[in-house]
Amino acid sequence: MEDLYLFLRNEGIDPSLLDAVKKFREDHPAPTESASRIPEPEYFYYGKKTWELAIAALLAGKNLLLAGPKATGKNVLAENLSALFARPMWNVSFHINADAAYLIGTDTYNGQAVVFRPGPIWLCAQQGGFGVLDEINMAKNEALAVLHAALDFRRSIDVPGYEKIDLRSETRFIGTMNYGYAGTRDLNEALTSRFAVLDMPLITGEDLNKLISRRYPAINARICDQLVKLYEELEKKAESAEISDAALDLRGLLDAIALMEQGICSGDALDMCIVNKSFDAYERGLIRDVIAARIPSDLTREIVFGK
Numbered sequence: 514m515e516d517l518y519l520f521l522r523n524e525g526i527d528p529s530l531l532d533a534v535k536k537f538r539e540d541h542p543a544p545t546e547s548a549s550r551i552p553e554p555e556y557f558y559y560g561k562k563t564w565e566l567a568i569a570a571l572l573a574g575k576n577l578l579l580a581g582p583k584a585t586g587k588n589v590l591a592e593n594l595s596a597l598f599a600r601p602m603w604n605v606s607f608h609i610n611a612d613a614a615y616l617i618g619t620d621t622y623n624g625q626a627v628v629f630r631p632g633p634i635w636l637c638a639q640q641g642g643f644g645v646l647d648e649i650n651m652a653k654n655e656a657l658a659v660l661h662a663a664l665d666f667r668r669s670i671d672v673p674g675y676e677k678i679d680l681r682s683e684t685r686f687i688g689t690m691n692y693g694y695a696g697t698r699d700l701n702e703a704l705t706s707r708f709a710v711l712d713m714p715l716i717t718g719e720d721l722n723k724l725i726s727r728r729y730p731a732i733n734a735r736i737c738d739q740l741v742k743l744y745e746e747l748e749k750k751a752e753s754a755e756i757s758d759a760a761l762d763l764r765g766l767l768d769a770i771a772l773m774e775q776g777i778c779s780g781d782a783l784d785m786c787i788v789n790k791s792f793d794a795y796e797r798g799l800i801r802d803v804i805a806a807r808i809p810s811d812l813t814r815e816i817v818f819g820k
Contacts, residue, residue, distance in 0.1 A: 517597055520557050521564065530568045537572065538599045541683040547640045550601030556728065556767075558590040559720035563711065567594055570709040571685050576664055578649070578688040578705070581713030584763040587689040590713070591645045594687065601642040603633040607652035613659040617670060634663060638670055641681035649688040650700050657704055660686075664707035716763065718745055729770055731818045736808075740766065743807040747787075750803065759791040760800045773817045780810025 521531060543551055558564065567590060570577050577594075579587040595602040605616065618632040637644040649657075663670050664686060671677040688708060690700070716724070721741045725732060744766055751758045765786040772782035788800050804810075 517554070517557065517593065521597070524559070524561055524564070526561060526564050526568070530565060530572070533572050534568060534597055537683070541600075541641060543599055543601055544640045547601035547636075547642065550603070550642065551599055552592045552596045552602050554589070554592050554596050556589050556724065558586050558593045559716060559724055560586075560590075560714065563590065563714065566711055568597070570711070571598065573709075574682075574685075575709040576686040576688070576707060578690065578700075578708035578710045579713050580690050580710055582715070583691055583758060584761050585713035585715055586763070587691075587713055588645070588647065591643075591687045591689060595643040595645070598643065598683075598685075600683065600685070601637075601640055602645060603637045603642055604645045604647060605633050606647045607649055607656065611652060611656050613655055616656055617659055634660070635670060635678070637686075638663065638678055638680040638684055641683040644684070644686045646686055646688040648690060649704075650690040661703065661707070664704070715748065718742070721763075725767070725770065728767065729774065729818070732770070733817055733819060736812070736817055739807045740770070743804060746803050746807065747800070750799075756796055756799050756803075757791065757793075759796075760787050762787060762790060765790060770817075773812070773814060776814045778810065779808055779812035779817065783808065783810075 518531060518535075522528070567577060567579075571594065579590060581587065592602065605611070614632070616632050616634045618630055618635045621628060621630040631639070634644060636642070646652075646660075659670075662668075663680060668680040668684070669677055670680070686708075718741050721744060722737060725737050725740065726734075729737075744761075744763070747756070747760050750756045751761045769779075769782040769786035772785065773779055777785075783804050784801075788797050788804070791797050791800060
């Protein structure tokens with residue numbers, strides 16, 4: 514993870530925080546059996562203040578809730594934090610069937626006897642991992658109730674019929690939640706109180722330029738600048754309700770650049786990764802107009818990347 518350390522130092526992250534993370538890693542080496550779960554991020558999160566707040570909260574032993582609208586990099590930051598702290602990561606996606614047994618574990622027959630099959634929360638607790646609770650505000654009450662003892666001062670999991678286990682001191686949980694997604698709801702006070710809540714800001718134009726340039730170093734600087742301005746224009750139109758936030762898709766913008774690198778012309782790439790994510794014909798027309806004002810539809814790989 515030296516590349517990540519170098520990146521954070523170059524971004525001006527408080528050196529004392531980074532030194533404390535190094536000491537944390539030295540004091541808590543990752544278990545050999547779960548070392549493969551330590552992520553190797555494809556993208557780095559940009560945002561100095563957000564980084565410093567998140568690192569400080571985790572060093573203080575707190576669980577972290579990353580809350581905010583789409584395209585703010587919540588999952589990217591969660592993965593980056595796991596990599597920075599060199600912790601094995603368990604990603605728990607909450608869905609309609611995510612219940613206590615799914616999270617903690619359940620009895621299962623292995624062909625010879627009934628044994629306990631541990632779930633991701635149990636494994637995370639045992640091995641001192643970082644548990645990423647993705648879209649936590651989509652979870653059922655039953656699923657969340659079993660987390661209360663693990664998330665508060667008790668830091669333990671007690672399954673009837675089995676031994677109670679205490680969370681290792683390096684275990685942390687990082688929740689993510691989007692505002693306004695279908696199927697989401699406000700978290701109850703009891704659960705929210707168990708997290709330090711970080712309101713995730715939208716990426717700035719400067720940081721987006723850095724992100725694109727780092728991921729695609731050969732990209733033409735002028736075209737990169739226009740792609741950043743395009744994203745900012747879509748963001749403004751979504752904020753003013755001229756278009757929905759379907760087009761406000763940072764992942765989609767990066768995917769479009771990846772398609773251009775593979776030889777797809779700019780118009781088709783942006784259609785596939787941004788425009789067509791809206792299923793309203795009128796809105797697709799509006800989005801195409803915004804794109805056309807910034808990016809010609811016939812840009813080739815040679816023009817975008819100079820190849």
